[in-house]
Amino acid sequence: MQKNKARSRFIVACVAPAVILSIIFLVIPTFNVFRMSLFKWGGYSPNKEFVGLNNFITLFHDAKFFQSVRNSILLIVVVTVITIGFALVFAAILTREKLKGQNFFRVIFYIPNILSVVVISAIFSAIYDSNYGMLNSILSIFRGGDAEPIYWLGDQKIVIYSIVGAMVWQAIGYYMVMYMASMSSISESLYESANLEGASRIRQFFSITIPLIWTNIRTTLTFFIISNINMSFLFVKAMTNGGPDGATEVFLSYMYKQAYTNSTYGYGMAIGVVVFSFSFALSAIVNAVTKREPLEF
Amino acid sequence: MKKALSIILAAGMLLTALAGCGSTSSSTPASTAGSASAPAAEGDYAGQTLKVAAIETAYGTQMWEDVVAAFEAKTGATVELTMDKNLEDVIDPSMKAGDFPDVVHLAVGREKAMPETLIKENALEDLTDVLSMNVLGEDVTVGEKIIGGFTGNTTTNPYGDDRVFLMPMFYSPCGLFYDAGLFETKGWEVPETWDDMWALAETAAAEDISLFAYPTAGYLDAFTYAMMAEAGGQDMFNRALNYEEGIWETPEMTQMFDVLTKLASYTEPSVPSNANGDNFTKNQQLILDDKALFMPNGTWVVGEMADAPRAETFKWGFMALPALEEGGDRYSYTFFEQCWVPAGAENKELAKVFISYLYSDEAADIFAASSAVQPIAGMTDALSEENQLFYAVYDDGAKAAIGTFAATDPVEGVNIKDAMCFTMDSVVSGTKTQADWVAAVTAASDALRAALK
Numbered sequence: 109m110q111k112n113k114a115r116s117r118f119i120v121a122c123v124a125p126a127v128i129l130s131i132i133f134l135v136i137p138t139f140n141v142f143r144m145s146l147f148k149w150g151g152y153s154p155n156k157e158f159v160g161l162n163n164f165i166t167l168f169h170d171a172k173f174f175q176s177v178r179n180s181i182l183l184i185v186v187v188t189v190i191t192i193g194f195a196l197v198f199a200a201i202l203t204r205e206k207l208k209g210q211n212f213f214r215v216i217f218y219i220p221n222i223l224s225v226v227v228i229s230a231i232f233s234a235i236y237d238s239n240y241g242m243l244n245s246i247l248s249i250f251r252g253g254d255a256e257p258i259y260w261l262g263d264q265k266i267v268i269y270s271i272v273g274a275m276v277w278q279a280i281g282y283y284m285v286m287y288m289a290s291m292s293s294i295s296e297s298l299y300e301s302a303n304l305e306g307a308s309r310i311r312q313f314f315s316i317t318i319p320l321i322w323t324n325i326r327t328t329l330t331f332f333i334i335s336n337i338n339m340s341f342l343f344v345k346a347m348t349n350g351g352p353d354g355a356t357e358v359f360l361s362y363m364y365k366q367a368y369t370n371s372t373y374g375y376g377m378a379i380g381v382v383v384f385s386f387s388f389a390l391s392a393i394v395n396a397v398t399k400r401e402p403l404e405f
Numbered sequence: 406m407k408k409a410l411s412i413i414l415a416a417g418m419l420l421t422a423l424a425g426c427g428s429t430s431s432s433t434p435a436s437t438a439g440s441a442s443a444p445a446a447e448g449d450y451a452g453q454t455l456k457v458a459a460i461e462t463a464y465g466t467q468m469w470e471d472v473v474a475a476f477e478a479k480t481g482a483t484v485e486l487t488m489d490k491n492l493e494d495v496i497d498p499s500m501k502a503g504d505f506p507d508v509v510h511l512a513v514g515r516e517k518a519m520p521e522t523l524i525k526e527n528a529l530e531d532l533t534d535v536l537s538m539n540v541l542g543e544d545v546t547v548g549e550k551i552i553g554g555f556t557g558n559t560t561t562n563p564y565g566d567d568r569v570f571l572m573p574m575f576y577s578p579c580g581l582f583y584d585a586g587l588f589e590t591k592g593w594e595v596p597e598t599w600d601d602m603w604a605l606a607e608t609a610a611a612e613d614i615s616l617f618a619y620p621t622a623g624y625l626d627a628f629t630y631a632m633m634a635e636a637g638g639q640d641m642f643n644r645a646l647n648y649e650e651g652i653w654e655t656p657e658m659t660q661m662f663d664v665l666t667k668l669a670s671y672t673e674p675s676v677p678s679n680a681n682g683d684n685f686t687k688n689q690q691l692i693l694d695d696k697a698l699f700m701p702n703g704t705w706v707v708g709e710m711a712d713a714p715r716a717e718t719f720k721w722g723f724m725a726l727p728a729l730e731e732g733g734d735r736y737s738y739t740f741f742e743q744c745w746v747p748a749g750a751e752n753k754e755l756a757k758v759f760i761s762y763l764y765s766d767e768a769a770d771i772f773a774a775s776s777a778v779q780p781i782a783g784m785t786d787a788l789s790e791e792n793q794l795f796y797a798v799y800d801d802g803a804k805a806a807i808g809t810f811a812a813t814d815p816v817e818g819v820n821i822k823d824a825m826c827f828t829m830d831s832v833v834s835g836t837k838t839q840a841d842w843v844a845a846v847t848a849a850s851d852a853l854r855a856a857l858k
Binding site for chain 1: 520521525540674675676682683747748815818820827830831834837
């Protein structure tokens, strides 16, 4: 009995720091975001005016907000599909095929993950530079030297895809390494017997590799979608700051502008609430849609 | 024993983690060096502590440290000086918690918009009485020292009455910068009217030089302010700043939008690509490389681009905006920084004394040594020759436009600077027309008029 008491005291003491910290830094701020979204407040003074759901009503009539929603969803869908797709293919090639310099490629692919987003943005700003950038220089081989340069960060129809490029480059290596880890744990005998049955490499990839690492893909998918909302803010902030003229505004950059630049802190928090609910709902949907019976071998 | 130890360790972990975010001692070592050794009992304010927060800009930190040290020596008060390039991020957390600096030197028009927010929330101290106070150590009032026009405008008197809430500090004329060397070698005349400008655009285009570039669209605020004054005169400028109904469709303002739209068509096409906080120097570089002729900017650009490579014959030139017609008025917008006192400050009396001291000859000389010019008559004489050239723009006949859009209650999702300036990016790239532009500004103006203070 005595021992049990001591044991639970010990457990409480061990868990307490994490619980207290997460309450202070996670639960209370989240609760505050919800509370403040109901106020008209600039952020500094004690003059908070309760306006109920007014901020949300304004929000649903705000064309610029919808532009940021459109951009965010586009980034989530396109970046996720391309990144996870490429990461899977590269991981399969690096684990299944006998390539020279496998480790070299593994390191090269992983490097972007070590770099900070600001550095990556600077690199891509240089690559995308319309006058001296690498991309336009390479393209000029095919388009001719006199062709009008492509304004990767200036043309409002292209600029969001330029951000996609940088985000994919940044994320691929990390997910590739994750998939490689789970792929290497698949038993070699499965592939051997598939070979004997005459299954092609592509068939093996879809019928053996993908089903057997499905749990891993599911987890990373949810994780990626949520981190995408944050990452897109960082990239946009460092590369275009939402410009030109709002063409790359995403959820969080618009929230930042409203909460600070426009002195409408309460409105910014209302955007925060929408983003919070959106990411929660999206993760739930992704989780439900990708649910499969886990395969074992 | 082991259990006790682990409990202590766990508790220690928690405490240190919490302690990391608790303390907010933000006084920088900069001021303490001077204050610690200063005799505390000299002046009338011995023993009092004043918290000063100042933005670190191109002028550097040394001048503020010197001014603070001189003030401490004069009064015996202790000054805690906080300086940072992102001052908002440093003082914001404690301000949200109700702990305010006594004096803040931070201008309007920055992305975080801290003074604007405080104005909208009525959270600034009324500084009107500072104008009638004697400058510390001098027999002249602050109001007498400040050049006329620097108070009483929509920036310093944000509520449109006689109350002054922001005190004018370092000023700089804004206008168009160009490579004077290029004009000499090519034998081109510097345009005096917009018609000359368009003619020059064609001449320059033949040599693959664009007429115009802007660092970011945000820099067009000073430009459009001056254009408004030029098109409609000071009175109409003020009415526009107060969002008068229908003003954006008047012939005068249409004339302004015509000029802006035409200018957009002559803008170097890569400008919008780099028109953001990280790449704007590439746009400024266009002028140094003779790829574009004119850019709107302030005198700080000379220091900002001091180390940048440039065309061989490059020489900075500066002019007010060209006139709309032969012999018409030319305007140069006067950008000036401000200092203010939060309503929540503890030591307001000493804060006002400190502000009065900022206008003393002693302090102004310290500032001028770092090229920061106080709006005090005769201050420009102490400047370098190149800088004097810029400040002489008003002596050469250009009129000064002063003021910013009037303060309103915050309106969700509406920002007139976005509509006014950043639409330029879209007009340059061809996704929006002049009609869209006027409509965007009108919509923002209408929304803000309803929220005027």
